[in-house]
Amino acid sequence: MLTYKAPVADIKFLVEDVFDYYGHYKKHPEFEEATPDLVDAIFQECAKFCENELLPLYQSGDKEGCQFDNGKVTTPKGFKEAYQQYIEGGWPSLSHPEEYGGQGLPPSLGMVQSEMTGTANWSWAMYPGLSHGAMNTLQSHGSAAQKELYLTQLTAGTWTGTMCLTEPQCGTDLGQVKTKAEPNDDGTYNISGTKIFISAGEHDLTENIVHIVLARLPNAPAGTRGISLFIVPKIKSDEHGTLGEANNVTCGSIEEKMGIKASSTAVLNFDNAVGELIGPENKGLECMFTFMNTARVGTALQGVCSAELAFQNSLAYAKERLSMRSLTGKKYPDQVADPIIVHPDVRKMLMTQKAISEGGRAMIYYTAKIVDDIEMAKTEAEKKVADERLGFITPILKAFLTELGLESANHGLQIFGGHGYIKEWGMEQIVRDARISTLYEGTTGIQALDLLGRKILLTRGKALNNFSKEILTFCKDKSMLSSSPHKRQMNKFIWPLSKAVANWQQYSLRLAMKAKSNRDMVGSASVDYLMFSGYVTMAYFWAQMAQSAYEKLATDVENRDFYRAKIKTAEFYFERMLPRTKSLAKTMLADPKTLMQLDQELLSFS
Template sequence: MPKYIAPLKDIEFITYDVLGYKEHYEKYPSYEDASPDMVEAILAECAKYCENELLPLNQVGDKEGCKFDNGTVTTPTGFKEAYQQYVDGGWQALAHPTTYGGQGLPQSLGLMKSELIGTANWSFGMYPGLSHGAMNTLLEHGSEEQKQTYLTKLTEGTWTGTMCLTEAQCGTDLGQIRTKAEPNEDGSFNITGSKIFISAGEHDLTENIVHIVLARLPNAPEGTRGISLFIVPKIQVNEDGSLGDSNNVVCGSIEDKMGIKASATAVLNFDNAKGYLIGKENKGLSYMFTFMNTARLGTALQGVCASELSYQNSLEYAKERLSMRSLSGVKAPDKVADPIIVHPDVRRLLLTQKAFAEGGRAMAYYVAKLVDDTEQSTDEELKAKADGRLGFLTPILKAFLTEVGLESASNGMQVFGGHGYIKEWGMEQTYRDARISTLYEGTTGIQALDLLGRKVLLNRAKEMNSFAKEILVFCKDHSVVSGDDQKMRMHKFVWPLAKVVAQWQQYTIRLMLKGKKDRDMVGSASTDYLMYSGYITMAYFWAMQAQAANEKLTLGEGDKDFYKGKVKTAEFYFERILPRTKALAKTMMEDPKSLMQMSEEMF
């Protein structure tokens, strides 16, 4: 069975030593309870729950999967009990407003909690995870009556939520949605249509499920301009808050998937189900982006989870597995062979996993601070800046972190060799579970188009240059000054980083100019540009970690091996992974002719 120990030491290092979370929480009065001691205690308890309750169910859930019988879905053995523990522990309410029963702690702390849960058991984490998106959507766009009726129950976890976008004839192109909403005299609407790929769409964990549904009103404009958003509960809710009759929402089937088998992915059929309009008519897609952005950041976290879980298990295996002798001389003379961790190529696999796990965590927690700022700041300028930065970085994190997370899972299997292909060890499950992360909530290609097309070209690279400036200021502040040993240690990071960031800006300008002349240039360059941007962004956060670790080493504080390991992993990233940007720079700048010149018949 796979093992998992919550990386609390690394989380503490990144949050406090690298990203300044103590000062971040202190600037918001509503976060006064999020002291370092409180955060440490919360994460320690969450770690116990994840390690002792959720991890043992991970392979159980994969083996059993969800069971479907005539519209009813049964989750795997132990899931219902684990979910009740989750509710009893108040975990769903952790980072939601006290007004609706939450604990009022930071959203960023909720993301840390989600990482621990997702690494221990991603399928389980899908059920409360989808609820967070529904809750944020209602909080942002719902009426007060809707919040009192639905948000309170979602916050306590006795109900869960979903988002219902996709239909059989349309995935990303939501302008093709056919689900209808017919108005009733009482102000409600009858919702009729079918939705597919609905994560946590049907299950036995809670007494009710609140579906957030995109549908069209009669005579609505064509395309995305004519989409409205509705609350459609599985069970109707009476005026006193009690549950009433079934609401004609029927699960037609669940998907037989490659991975995350314990998460029910449902086909939902709405047959004159009673729904309630959220906000204004025909504004549904803009409202749904609140849900989608929450989900995209959650999905980005799945890449970190896959990297962490695969790294922890392949590291332990590499230390114990004996095979061959080191090329540079025997390392374990008392054993029949050396442990495989002595071999350079095994170390390449392990260090790549470690770099992606810890670099990705820093990226995700940086973005989590931006989420806090957009929600808590009363400084409109700061709030707007955080929102703009968040919009720019979201597609990078969603696509890049899931792609490298999948690479980490593959590397984990490779460390195990043939055993990695066997279910017993759990490595192939991590790969299968991680594979969906590059697909749902917008494929890598869709995120790439969003980044280059909307966030860079339409924005005239404003947010990209703002972020680049932040990185260059960091490089300047930590560049070499005569006689400063600590800054001398940073020379190997800040100069390569400054150089590649300057190139990033130059290539962006060139792509903007080429894109004006040939729109296919945007599509042909987009994925390579996104991955290029991701490697540079992660380099920034590895430089930050190296800086914080060097500072600790200079002061002689803490675990020296931990901090030395940080610096050496940063060196590995800069020497062995960041150079990938050179090939991406070449391919993303190539003319799209070689992609577009063949007729369909030539394929």
């Protein structure tokens, strides 16, 4: 019963007007093929594929789930065919290097593509999504031979990839990894151990799967400094990819989960499976870090996808469902009741969803440009600058957008009333699917520690200062003191945004001071601090969108309604969502004592 229409108007507004992707592409000669004509055609084709092929499998995929039988996993009906079409359309290769068969288009375009596939069917999109993770690792750390063999297959989509990190005893705390790698005489390794929660770890979409596995060499140092990275194919092959015998890696079972049921989550047993080392010995975690930020932005995207799908469907329902009358008088006197969209509280939920979806999209598309910059950096210095920018904004995006995506999904269910709780409408599935997003790729708590502990305190606020400077420059350029033609209309955004940024800096400093005398301050404040940071960051993007909308209003008469709606949504965000920072400011600065003073044995009494 769910519908999805790719929000191409909004996507083009960001790509063209707000973030000037084409100006940005011109800076990188490698991206010269990414012309408006080509990009528009890609958007249209991708939208068609997602709306017509992927969305129809969203609810049926959940109902059917993945089937496990004797080590084999069967994906739901239609998944394999859709994947075949995806390969034939050349989609896996869109933003990967031409050297290994890719189309060499910018990663930022890949992000738009991922948004559409992910909104139409997140579970399905996880199969190619995990491949991107494996491809990025191989691209950065693989040898020439490894790239030649594995990247070629992954780029073509004929094989898919996985990331095998988690074990039963550890997820976040990878220092506890026990999987072993014993060297063989021929330079390969025998990998043994159990990995769990492996997304796309076993399936029937492709003949082969390339596992990227964290494991320990003999006599490796304890903890995170003794972990190395290995490539372990499900089926062995020669150097041209011609498949040979099966490797000793078997799928022991798949998990029964709350949601994303069409995505296979495998327990993988490695029993002297043959693998190759990738990257330097004992540097596995560092190698992982190089692409962890992009993987996390890819998960942040799930927040936008959940928000968008929930919004589109609850909006349609709110216009149709007739219940009660507007308190300001009948709006549709000829009908038995008014549609529920007339009720301010329903409006509030819809506007919240809209603000999350569009604001989140802006945050992602902005970040995608930074990913482009990293990939195209000409010098180490350029790369470092872009890396630091990405590293700062990534935990905000991952935690904040997934939390808000879940909120939006829940609003969607709520707008449907009791019907939202019934499976056939699909709204409860969006909530169940969204619920994983605050957990995997680092929970909200882990992102918050990364932000406050590593990105703020460890850099002594440098990354925040840089980002604040960017926001304050924007504020100055559009302020009442500037010569901006829209400075009067923009004042309602510029003033609270400047104030919010000033608070952000000031509270960060206060937290840093407090953390010096009590390290528990970091964990105590972190999640509230991250959410605070998220609301301020999103305010910056809503202000930018409002600015662009004011500019376009003057020139693009045909789409005035679009720009007006954008400005009104920005007003909603500033009046109704940004004030959430008020409570967060208070609680993040509270003494950790109220959390820690109670002895853990005294938390319950029977």
